[in-house]
Amino acid sequence: MKILLIGSGGREHALAWRLLASSGVERVWCAPGNGGMAQLKGAECVAVPQGGMKDVAALAELGERLGPDLTLVGPELPLVSGIADEFAGRGLRLVGPSRQAAQIEGSKVFAKEFLLRNRIPTGPLYGIYDAAGDAYSALCAVDWPCVIKADGLAAGKGVLVAANPDDATAFIDRLMVDREFGSAGDRVLLEEALTGSELSYIVLTDGETVLPLAATRDHKRVFDGNRGPNTGGMGAYSADGLLDRELEARILDSLIRPTLDAMAREGHPYRGFLYAGLMLTSAGPQVLEFNCRMGDPETQAIVVRMDFPLSEALDAATEGRLREITARWKPGASACVVIAAENYPGEPRTGMKIEGLAAASSVPDAVVFHAGTKLEAGEVLVSGGRVLGVTGTGANLGAAVARAYEAAGKIRFEGAHYRRDIGAVTQTAASGASHTAGSRI
Numbered sequence: 157m158k159i160l161l162i163g164s165g166g167r168e169h170a171l172a173w174r175l176l177a178s179s180g181v182e183r184v185w186c187a188p189g190n191g192g193m194a195q196l197k198g199a200e201c202v203a204v205p206q207g208g209m210k211d212v213a214a215l216a217e218l219g220e221r222l223g224p225d226l227t228l229v230g231p232e233l234p235l236v237s238g239i240a241d242e243f244a245g246r247g248l249r250l251v252g253p254s255r256q257a258a259q260i261e262g263s264k265v266f267a268k269e270f271l272l273r274n275r276i277p278t279g280p281l282y283g284i285y286d287a288a289g290d291a292y293s294a295l296c297a298v299d300w301p302c303v304i305k306a307d308g309l310a311a312g313k314g315v316l317v318a319a320n321p322d323d324a325t326a327f328i329d330r331l332m333v334d335r336e337f338g339s340a341g342d343r344v345l346l347e348e349a350l351t352g353s354e355l356s357y358i359v360l361t362d363g364e365t366v367l368p369l370a371a372t373r374d375h376k377r378v379f380d381g382n383r384g385p386n387t388g389g390m391g392a393y394s395a396d397g398l399l400d401r402e403l404e405a406r407i408l409d410s411l412i413r414p415t416l417d418a419m420a421r422e423g424h425p426y427r428g429f430l431y432a433g434l435m436l437t438s439a440g441p442q443v444l445e446f447n448c449r450m451g452d453p454e455t456q457a458i459v460v461r462m463d464f465p466l467s468e469a470l471d472a473a474t475e476g477r478l479r480e481i482t483a484r485w486k487p488g489a490s491a492c493v494v495i496a497a498e499n500y501p502g503e504p505r506t507g508m509k510i511e512g513l514a515a516a517s518s519v520p521d522a523v524v525f526h527a528g529t530k531l532e533a534g535e536v537l538v539s540g541g542r543v544l545g546v547t548g549t550g551a552n553l554g555a556a557v558a559r560a561y562e563a564a565g566k567i568r569f570e571g572a573h574y575r576r577d578i579g580a581v582t583q584t585a586a587s588g589a590s591h592t593a594g595s596r597i
Contacts, residue, residue: 498571
């Protein structure tokens with residue numbers, strides 16, 4: 157198979173790495189890729205059109221020119237912009253939901269109203285507001301903490317669990333007055349906070365069959381102990397026992413399958429990856445939000461545990477025969493530690509040379525996935541906020557975490573920072589202290 161992989165982050169590097177591990181994959185075109193993907197044997201980085209990830213027509217023209225057997229989309233923006241429809245109209249196979257179905261991530265208002273309308277368990281909604289003044293007024297009648305969400309895509313930074321009215325007002329200002337995330341802040345939602353443990357639960361579906369992936373848990377805040385601002389994700393882990401069979405069956409029966417059934421019933425059948433950010437409450441699992449693709453850095457923790465050919469699963473998903481695929485997982489655990497650039501999640505400092513990559517990659521049971529990097533004159537340089545996802549595996553979570561940190565400790569660049577508590581923090585704060593298991597790139 158020859159596969160076109162759209163994206164440039166750690167998620168895409170991990171997917172390319174896993175795809176190329178299959179004997180059935182000859183080539184992976186990475187559009188645009190990054191400094192790590194450029195060094196994978198069998199991978200080739202290709203430039204994306206000038207219009208970038210929103211120019212789905214130009215991306216489809218790239219697909220026509222390259223002629224892949226199928227295309228896999230990593231980030232949400234092309235999916236929300238309708239790339240699946242564009243490819244389908246040209247007879248090109250692509251793994252991902254239609255533009256209508258991708259609204260489940262593209263609009264938090266759409267997703268919340270969909271969940272409530274179809275009685276799929278989720279946190280109570282206080283209201284939806286399209287003016288800052290109305291949102292301020294609504295704060296007088298909420299319980300604290302309160303969840304505030306931007307309606308549109310905001311790279312994982314459009315959600316806040318506000319502890320008090322001052323924090324809430326300041327965040328509404330950022331969204332609706334300062335327009336920090338542009339049109340994503342045209343509308344905001346106020347929701348009741350939930351209490352419990354968060355879980356990232358991702359499935360692949362062809363519209364009928366559901367193929368669950370290994371459950372993960374991520375860490376969204378930039379500093380240890382879940383402190384500081386939200387990020388696109390500072391680390392994730394997966395482990396045997398993170399999700400028992402009884403609870404997984406409940407998630408599938410009460411959340412995932414009803415979601416897919418309702419999407420089909422309402423005229424936008426869902427195909428591709430569906431990522432449910434869940435809160436495991438005392439009353440049962442509830443949906444915090446949905447994503448229309450795989451997560452980052454959850455993907456890094458997932459692919460290192462895969463014990464089945466991902467390419468065959470993707471191929472089956474595009475042909476409506478996912479029932480033929482069985483997902484098998486390596487026992488034990490995995491952990492991904494994200495190394496970020498100076499100032500992240502603010503405007504990152506870039507251009508620094510990264511040292512120690514070979515030493516880190518030589519650590520047994522560790523893989524270094526690139527995200528915000530570029531290859532220039534034979535050197536790997538920092539080019540984005542989340543720079544690397546150092547991922548370890550082991551017989552248990554402790555061993556996996558130790559491997560990841562051993563490898564991360566060998567990497568150096570000016571201003572580098574990462575959390576030291578991946579896999580150690582129990583997320584029991586109000587709804588989404590990392591609430592985020594969603595909108596991120």
